[in-house]
Amino acid sequence: MAVPHREFKGNSVSILGVGGSTLGDVGSNSEAQRIVHEAVDAGINFFDNAWEYHNGRSEERLGRALRGYREKVFLMSKVCTHGRSKSVGLSQLEDSLRRLQTDHLDLWQVHEVIYDNDPDLIFAPDGVIEALVQAKQQGKVRYVGFTGHKDPDIHLKMLSHNFPFDTVQMPLNPFDKSYRSFQDLVVPEALRQGIRPIGMKSMGGGGEPVQRGAATPAELLTYAMSVPGVLTTVSGIDSYDVFKQNLAIAEKFTPMSAAQMHELERRVAAIAGDGRLELFKSTKYYDAAVGRQQHGFPPPSELPA
Amino acid sequence: MQGESSGEGTAPILKRKFGRHADTISALGLGGHHLGDAATVDEAVRIVHEAVDGGITFFDNAWEYNDHRSEEFLGAGLRGGWRDRVFLMTKVCTHGRDASVGMAQLEESLRRLQTDHLDLWQIHAITYDNDPELAYRKNGILEAFDKAKQQGKVRYVGFTGHKDPRLHARMIELGYPFDSIQFPINAFDAQFRSFQSRVLPMAVQRGIAVLGMKPMQGDGAPFHKADVKLSPEQALRFAMSVPGVTTTITGMESLDVLRQNLAFAQKFTPMTPDEMNATIAAVAPYAGDGRYETYKTSVAYDNVVTRQVHGFPIAGAHP
Numbered sequence: 001m002a003v004p005h006r007e008f009k010g011n012s013v014s015i016l017g018v019g020g021s022t023l024g025d026v027g028s029n030s031e032a033q034r035i036v037h038e039a040v041d042a043g044i045n046f047f048d049n050a051w052e053y054h055n056g057r058s059e060e061r062l063g064r065a066l067r068g069y070r071e072k073v074f075l076m077s078k079v080c081t082h083g084r085s086k087s088v089g090l091s092q093l094e095d096s097l098r099r100l101q102t103d104h105l106d107l108w109q110v111h112e113v114i115y116d117n118d119p120d121l122i123f124a125p126d127g128v129i130e131a132l133v134q135a136k137q138q139g140k141v142r143y144v145g146f147t148g149h150k151d152p153d154i155h156l157k158m159l160s161h162n163f164p165f166d167t168v169q170m171p172l173n174p175f176d177k178s179y180r181s182f183q184d185l186v187v188p189e190a191l192r193q194g195i196r197p198i199g200m201k202s203m204g205g206g207g208e209p210v211q212r213g214a215a216t217p218a219e220l221l222t223y224a225m226s227v228p229g230v231l232t233t234v235s236g237i238d239s240y241d242v243f244k245q246n247l248a249i250a251e252k253f254t255p256m257s258a259a260q261m262h263e264l265e266r267r268v269a270a271i272a273g274d275g276r277l278e279l280f281k282s283t284k285y286y287d288a289a290v291g292r293q294q295h296g297f298p299p300p301s302e303l304p305a
Numbered sequence: 306m307q308g309e310s311s312g313e314g315t316a317p318i319l320k321r322k323f324g325r326h327a328d329t330i331s332a333l334g335l336g337g338h339h340l341g342d343a344a345t346v347d348e349a350v351r352i353v354h355e356a357v358d359g360g361i362t363f364f365d366n367a368w369e370y371n372d373h374r375s376e377e378f379l380g381a382g383l384r385g386g387w388r389d390r391v392f393l394m395t396k397v398c399t400h401g402r403d404a405s406v407g408m409a410q411l412e413e414s415l416r417r418l419q420t421d422h423l424d425l426w427q428i429h430a431i432t433y434d435n436d437p438e439l440a441y442r443k444n445g446i447l448e449a450f451d452k453a454k455q456q457g458k459v460r461y462v463g464f465t466g467h468k469d470p471r472l473h474a475r476m477i478e479l480g481y482p483f484d485s486i487q488f489p490i491n492a493f494d495a496q497f498r499s500f501q502s503r504v505l506p507m508a509v510q511r512g513i514a515v516l517g518m519k520p521m522q523g524d525g526a527p528f529h530k531a532d533v534k535l536s537p538e539q540a541l542r543f544a545m546s547v548p549g550v551t552t553t554i555t556g557m558e559s560l561d562v563l564r565q566n567l568a569f570a571q572k573f574t575p576m577t578p579d580e581m582n583a584t585i586a587a588v589a590p591y592a593g594d595g596r597y598e599t600y601k602t603s604v605a606y607d608n609v610v611t612r613q614v615h616g617f618p619i620a621g622a623h624p
Contacts, residue, residue, distance in 0.1 A: 151498065296589075
């Protein structure tokens with residue numbers, strides 16, 4: 001059994017992706033490497049990362065693990081200017097390429113578009129959008145996109161510029177359907193523009209809904225991978241056990257029907273509709289410190305309760 | 306500014322036209338929640354009388370405030386002819402339940418407020434993503450609005466909420482002819498999930514009166530921080546100056562606070578656009594991440610009945 005793939009602009013991308021932040025949480029370098037190698041051997045080729053994850057450790061780990069495997073994967077990393085200039089972005093790209101031990105990325109996304117003024121900063125003259133364009137021209141990145149977990153309106157503001165993004169990453173899970181829904185508000189507009197959605201936080205970001213017994217990992221991951229139009233689902237895999245669990249779910253994947261999806265949405269609505277399972281959309285505590293700094297905000301530890 | 310005139314007689318507080326209607330209301334409104342926090346009913350009565358004599362005509366309340374003490378206190382203050390000098394609003398708290406629940410709450414509100422009609426009846430706290438659908442559903446609260454208007458028990462209707470501009474926009478877009486709409490208006494809102502950017506223009510375009518609330522963030526928290534360069538007076542003046550706003554509702558739980566606010570409102574002049582931009586810039590370092598607008602983000606600000614009706618656990622049970 002192999003993990004199913006989807007077509008993306010002439011490429012083939014696995015429906016499950018390995019998340020870069022949690023790869024940095026895995027207990028040891030050797031365990032991380034084992035996860036990467038077994039994932040690729042099982043047919044997973046989408047690898048997520050970001051310049052700022054674990055101060056570079058996530059990219060370094062993935063880079064080491066990809067020696068000899070690079071050409072088998074669809075490699076993504078994210079740029080973390082958080083509003084700073086094009087040159088900051090281009091210099092981060094060089095860092096990412098070096099750490100990932102490659103000469104190009106398949107996908108380069110603007111990380112964490114989460115503040116109301118982020119779209120303005122990103123599209124400002126000398127903003128990071130110009131870095132995306134230049135990196136593409138130089139052949140250092142093949143495709144570009146952006147990510148964020150905060151507010152569908154901010155994603156829509158990004159999309160309103162009609163920039164030719166290739167992908168847009170967002171939380172996709174059944175809880176999202178009853179609270180500030182990316183799936184309802186952003187996915188249709190992205191698809192209308194020919195931009196492929198990438199899902200994340202399929203289990204609520206930290207697996208809390210699973211711990212509470214709201215739904216099983218299989219239900220939640222299968223749901224996320226079934227969202228019509230979704231390219232892949234980036235999954236937080238912080239141990240070999242979680243990897244084996246999610247791999248088995250992806251290998252057995254058959255899409256949920258619309259009715260099955262609605263049923264799961266209805267079942268979780270009573271605990272999801274006030275947003276308590278998606279605190280990344282409401283509180284500041286899930287926002288990266290680097291991004292807060294660039295906006296002049298103190299780290300979460302210094303905030304009022 | 307169009308449609309504005311100073312008050313009659315000794316009451317110099319600016320009045321503004323109530324949306325598309327001929328009524329005018331004072332640019333400062335007295336919040337009902339805090340009135341229920343007054344030390345005694347006598348103090349509440351004195352607050353109401355001094356407020357009216359000082360030029361405040363707009364009185365806010367809600368069926369559920371302080372287990373109904375807020376309406377009772379206000380009713381005591383309006384007895385004896387004072388009712389006719391005010392524009393009286395209270396809110397209905399079905400939170401998605403049937404029209405009949407709303408009609409029963411209306412009778413209770415009228416009885417506590419000691420009147421036979423409200424000038425304005427608003428849906429309280431549109432909070433959750435499915436609240437617009439629940440309001441518009443068959444046998445929902447909007448049917449109670451129609452009925453109460455037909456019966457002459459309420460003159461105008463509207464809705465309120467502090468959570469999410471998208472929900473307010475949805476309420477308007479679904480088409481009911483609301484007369485008013487209430488939401489947070491302050492310099493922080495201007496740069497975080499902004500009601501004044503997203504909802505206010507829709508309301509003004511339709512002749513819906515805009516009722517501002519939380520001019521001081523609801524709890525005044527920023528003013529206790531040395532790093533926030535904004536005075537309470539500046540905050541109130543900003544809120545009252547936002548183009549399109551009809552009144553600004555603020556809490557006054559004591560005669561002292563009332564007198565401060567009256568003095569301020571009586572000498573109010575609107576900020577210039579430059580002053581407004583400077584105020585927005587002054588709070589920018591504390592506003593863009595929403596830390597002083599947690600009513601938009603945290604479940605801790607959802608009221609208990611709202612949560613119960615939607616099946617969500619109440620205080621202590623949420624993270």
